[in-house]
Amino acid sequence: MKLRTYLRRPLLAALFAALPALAPAQEPATPATPPAGEASTEDADVESLGKAAARFVAAFNAKDAATIAGLFLPEGEMIGRDGETYQGREAIEARYKEIFEGEDVPQVALEASSVHLVAPGVAIEEGVVHFTVSDSEPVKSISYTATQVKQADGSWLIASTRDQLEVTPPSExxxxxxxxxxxxxxxxxxxxxxxxxxxxxxxxxxxxxxxxxxxxxxxxxxxxxxxxxxxxxxxxxxxxxxxxxxxxxxxxxxxxxxxxxxxxxxxxxxxxxxxxxxxxxxxxxxxxxxxxxxxxxxxxxxxxxxxxxxRAPDPDADPLAGTPEEPETK
Structure with missing residues (x-):
């Protein structure tokens, strides 16, 4: 199964730690086929993680720093590409408020490449976060990893996210x-x-x-x-x-x-x-x-x-025509 979240084209600069959309690296091997109409635990986890990603995208594009902070564990952290770390919901909310008060705040979109369920209730995600300011500006893309922890109600909260490399295509x-x-x-x-x-x-x-x-x-x-x-x-x-x-x-x-x-x-x-x-x-x-x-x-x-x-195109030129041949002389 692959779940990709594309919610609005991206926006600007390398933001700090973005919550990814999720996609398993490969089809998980299931020991037994679940009863008809009953989803496997892995499928349910991926679906729940995808919903968390969608909440992040919606909150970011609405400039809602409080909701973004609430997607982290109380002691969660996010680490930027420069190594700067924001620890705890209060610090994370303050950082996003600072971002949203700046000029040319980007819109964000997420593209997940994989999710690894490394232990019961623990998932490591990898993907790319896209940021865009306008159609005429480059769409900046940053790779990330994120560790999420499953809660008692089946939802997931972020323990840690880290921005990795800028992977913006040269064409952008x-x-x-x-x-x-x-x-x-x-x-x-x-x-x-x-x-x-x-x-x-x-x-x-x-x-x-x-x-x-x-x-x-x-x-x-x-x-x-x-x-x-x-x-x-x-x-x-x-x-x-x-x-x-x-x-x-x-x-x-x-x-x-x-x-x-x-x-x-x-x-x-x-x-x-x-x-x-x-x-x-x-x-x-x-x-x-x-x-x-x-x-x-x-x-x-x-x-x-x-x-x-x-230089304006020649209105008399036929773009599909080749070079005219010289007329024969007799």
Missing amino acids: HLKPLGGLVGEWTYEGDDGVRTEFAMDLDDSGNFLLGDAVATDEDGDIQTTSVRIGWNPATSSLFWWTFDSDGGNATGQWTRSGDGWLIRTSGITADAETNAATQKLSFDGEDTIVWSSTDRVLDGEHLPDIEVRFVR
Whole structure:
């Protein structure tokens, strides 16, 4: 039997110790088939644990700290990923009140992977807690373990919960950059025209882009771009490679309604370069891209700002049609 609890999509940040929905790791071996219409003890326990999980989800999404605390044993504890421990119902209630008084309080959903009935009246649960603030923000996912103890009335109370690892898929981290998908154009006063297109790769874990810059003499430079989640820095990161042989990397950090990108790299001539860049959106169809603190081979360069405009699709183009063939000449 598997019981999964999906009650509303998740919300934000790693919360402390969330009560999971439950699912046995495998079908429990029962020594005898119960009489018709009578559920096995294991099935009844799983059903009761699932109801406890549903009560947690409902209480959290209603910002009801007192009800959440009541789901723990009087001496129960919850332990965050940083090791901070909250012991007893009073401390647990106070912690959840603090969370619910903050900004951007997430909604929560639980996805259980397993429950082990390790002894009569004792269950150890494992699963993932999801937190979400809005459809445009990443759904953060934290794995957990929880130990529950069966009460005389058949209900279960939490003895201890511990948050484990963040298991948010890389694709979720890219959500805030979804506005970059599309085709964009910039035409400068100096005769330089830049066009770039960006889209998700097949895995959904990276944004891939190609930029083509053409100067007034018709010389062309192309740059390939890859943006994705970098586990080493726990941040979005980009890697760029230009057709001359240069490359650069940089960490992306949220800044107000935009992003700061601290980029460094090397040219094909082995000259080091660095810049602090900022990307923001002016509506849905304009990207404002500024670059400051620009240094090339030790020389400081002037700041620049460009505005890319979304390129509208060609209304006369048939997206299903291939390249037209040249007419035959006789």
